[in-house]
Amino acid sequence: MNKSLYDYLILxxxxxxxxxxRLSELCGHGPNLETDxxxxxxxxxxxxxVRNWYQYAAEVHGExxxxxxxxxxRYEHEYRNVVLTExxxxxxxxxxxxxxxxxxxxxxxxxxxxxSRDERISAIAAKSIKEVTYHRRFSSEWVKxxxxxxxxxxxxxxxxxxxxxxxxxxLFEETNVEKEMFASGTGADFKVLKTQFDSFTNxxxxxxxxxxxxxxxxxxGGKQGVHSEHLGYILTDLQYMQRAYPGxxx
Amino acid sequence: xxxxxxxxxxxxxxxxxxxxxxxxxxxxxxxxRKTHIRQISQHAHSEIVGMLPEGNWxxxxxxxxxxxxxxxxxxxxxxxxxxxxxxxxxxxxxxxELFEQLHSGKAKYSSIFNYPAVTWADMGAVGWxxxxxxxxNQVMLTRTSFGPYARAMVRICKEESFHQRxxxxxxxxxxxxxxxxxxxxxxxxxxxxxPSLMMFGPRDEESTHTEQAxxxxxxxxxNDELRQQFVDQTVPQIELLGLELPxxxxxxxxxxxxxxxxxxxxxxxxxxxGGNGPCNRERLSARKEAWEKGAWVREAALAYAxxxxxxxxxx
Amino acid sequence: xxxxxxxxxVFIRSxxxxxxxxxxxxxxxxxxxxxxxxxxxxxxxxxxxxIWVVPSASITASDPEEGGELxxxxxxxxxxxxxxxxxxxxxxxx
Numbered sequence: 001m002n003k004s005l006y007d008y009l010i011l012x013x014x015x016x017x018x019x020x021x022r023l024s025e026l027c028g029h030g031p032n033l034e035t036d037x038x039x040x041x042x043x044x045x046x047x048x049x050v051r052n053w054y055q056y057a058a059e060v061h062g063e064x065x066x067x068x069x070x071x072x073x074r075y076e077h078e079y080r081n082v083v084l085t086e087x088x089x090x091x092x093x094x095x096x097x098x099x100x101x102x103x104x105x106x107x108x109x110x111x112x113x114x115x116s117r118d119e120r121i122s123a124i125a126a127k128s129i130k131e132v133t134y135h136r137r138f139s140s141e142w143v144k145x146x147x148x149x150x151x152x153x154x155x156x157x158x159x160x161x162x163x164x165x166x167x168x169x170x171l172f173e174e175t176n177v178e179k180e181m182f183a184s185g186t187g188a189d190f191k192v193l194k195t196q197f198d199s200f201t202n203x204x205x206x207x208x209x210x211x212x213x214x215x216x217x218x219x220x221g222g223k224q225g226v227h228s229e230h231l232g233y234i235l236t237d238l239q240y241m242q243r244a245y246p247g248x249x250x
Numbered sequence: 251x252x253x254x255x256x257x258x259x260x261x262x263x264x265x266x267x268x269x270x271x272x273x274x275x276x277x278x279x280x281x282x283r284k285t286h287i288r289q290i291s292q293h294a295h296s297e298i299v300g301m302l303p304e305g306n307w308x309x310x311x312x313x314x315x316x317x318x319x320x321x322x323x324x325x326x327x328x329x330x331x332x333x334x335x336x337x338x339x340x341x342x343x344x345x346x347e348l349f350e351q352l353h354s355g356k357a358k359y360s361s362i363f364n365y366p367a368v369t370w371a372d373m374g375a376v377g378w379x380x381x382x383x384x385x386x387n388q389v390m391l392t393r394t395s396f397g398p399y400a401r402a403m404v405r406i407c408k409e410e411s412f413h414q415r416x417x418x419x420x421x422x423x424x425x426x427x428x429x430x431x432x433x434x435x436x437x438x439x440x441x442x443x444x445p446s447l448m449m450f451g452p453r454d455e456e457s458t459h460t461e462q463a464x465x466x467x468x469x470x471x472x473n474d475e476l477r478q479q480f481v482d483q484t485v486p487q488i489e490l491l492g493l494e495l496p497x498x499x500x501x502x503x504x505x506x507x508x509x510x511x512x513x514x515x516x517x518x519x520x521x522x523x524g525g526n527g528p529c530n531r532e533r534l535s536a537r538k539e540a541w542e543k544g545a546w547v548r549e550a551a552l553a554y555a556x557x558x559x560x561x562x563x564x565x
Numbered sequence: 566x567x568x569x570x571x572x573x574x575v576f577i578r579s580x581x582x583x584x585x586x587x588x589x590x591x592x593x594x595x596x597x598x599x600x601x602x603x604x605x606x607x608x609x610x611x612x613x614x615x616i617w618v619v620p621s622a623s624i625t626a627s628d629p630e631e632g633g634e635l636x637x638x639x640x641x642x643x644x645x646x647x648x649x650x651x652x653x654x655x656x657x658x659x
Contacts, residue, residue, distance in 0.1 A: 028301035029305075031543065038601065054314070071314050150546065336591075554594065554595075
């Protein structure tokens with residue numbers, strides 16, 4: 001099998017999987033009905049994308065591997081999501097800040113991947129980019145509402161934006177597989193990614209009257225399989241059925 | 251004046267009898283308005299409280315396919331709650347007031363959601379039995395007299411058609427699976443069977459609202475008629491799944507042309523309605539918590555909108 | 566009592582070429598959010614290609630009590646309908 005391509009697809013699928021998981025925890029617990037429904041729509045979009053990446057990865061892997069084997073039956077160190085995505089839903093400002101950083105990066109990544117030399121990747125990206133364009137609009141609107149809403153919301157949003165700033169560096173750290181994929185015309189240019197991300201997030205934060213966090217270090221590890229403490233608990237939920245009742249059809 | 255009201259009352263009833271719908275701005279007896287606020291909001295509350303037992307399995311769904319269908323289903327319930335709150339608001343009450351009634355315990359919701367969803371099979375049983383029971387009521391309500399309620403029900407019924415199938419398919423997979431899975435399905439059916447029968451409400455002789463409700467087409471069939479219809483349609487489905495009947499008294503009665511079934515534990519019914527079911531407190535506190543934690547978010551959005559508005563006006 | 570997000574009426578064009586039809590309502594703090602909420606709530610199954618949102622408070626409705634004077638007078642204007650006119654069967658394309 002093409003190990004690099006497989007690893008790359010895992011990288012593409014794992015972050016939306018774990019973020020979708022976090023969003024799905026909120027279903028039924030949102031600040032009001034409309035917002036609850038909107039967040040579930042985003043989770044559903046992300047899971048749809050995950051399935052596309054994993055189904056492709058399963059084909060690349062061969063030997064009868066399925067999307068569910070990939071989603072549910074790996075060890076913790078084999079998940080390659082960025083640590084940003086596994087952070088908990090502490091409050092709505094956290095949910096929005098995490099989403100905002102993720103969407104800004106995700107949008108730029110997918111728009112580059114629509115040009116991928118790998119046709120399957122470019123097709124999945126072309127479908128996903130429409131969804132993510134909407135996600136990015138949704139989260140940036142909320143950043144503005146909360147940033148420029150009440151005094152309380154401003155403080156909460158500012159704190160969340162500052163808190164999650166320490167996770168964004170990892171988004172731009174290129175693994176060997178990503179370097180290889182870029183070189184072959186399959187993957188994305190991380191320099192472009194970073195430039196687009198910065199200009200977009202800075203503009204929104206400015207509009208929202210929020211301070212742009214100045215930070216020169218980053219949390220990292222997810223893309224290498226070294227996670228924060230949160231992932232273990234996520235996997236406990238995510239994998240529960242597959243682990244407790246191995247080898248069954250559902 | 252009193253004569254006038256009587257005349258209006260008679261005309262109103264004649265309008266309903268002739269199959270016309272009542273619209274929010276039409277004259278209606280105060281009791282009609284109140285009853286509808288109570289019933290529609292109760293229905294709306296049931297949808298959003300109903301998100302909780304199934305919602306707690308989204309993160310644990312056993313496959314990606316099951317995960318997305320369950321999430322879409324629970325989200326739909328939120329949407330259905332929203333349609334119903336909207337219908338209720340046309341009667342001159344705000345959604346916030348309705349939430350207030352739910353949170354204070356003044357308003358009721360379907361007792362079925364006060365039972366716990368403890369295994370994956372419960373996602374099957376809830377979709378199959380609980381949605382199955384609900385849909386019988388809902389199909390009937392598409393022809394109810396109050397226009398906004400009937401229209402909300404049409405939309406809901408259209409969307410719900412996948413819910414029950416989703417549930418039955420989960421049961422089917424379990425029943426075609428290993429012994430452990432089949433046992434899980436059986437155990438779940440046994441637990442949900444009686445609460446599902448209770449969903450149709452008290453026996454006709456104890457149901458206080460039935461006569462009036464039939465007059466206003468909030469009900470086209472009585473509780474016992476619907477319950478019997480549910481048993482009749484579900485027993486063959488249980489057999490199709492190859493599961494044991496959850497009630498030894500279930501038996502085809504040739505003379506009646508219906509299945510007989512055992513006695514419902516009405517003490518349990520009234521206990522759960524009264525607030526002392528396995529999850530009443532948990533469900534209500536989850537709803538309240540979400541609402542209270544969201545207060546600053548809702549306020550912020552309004553404050554932002556007002557600022558934007560005054561900026562526009564200043565230009 | 567705290568203020569609630571206002572109610573907006575949602576109108577959806579289901580396919581190009583059709584009129585917008587009333588779909589229901591949503592709560593939203595502002596027009597932009599109302600559009601997004603309408604999209605998230607009422608087009609989950611590809612029900613639309615275009616959405617209008619209108620603050621419910623901006624709608625002026627006719628009074629059902631005046632139904633008689635408003636709508637009954639049109640009842641006997643049968644000459645506004647094509648079937649009023651008696652024409653020979655041989656006549657086509659009219």
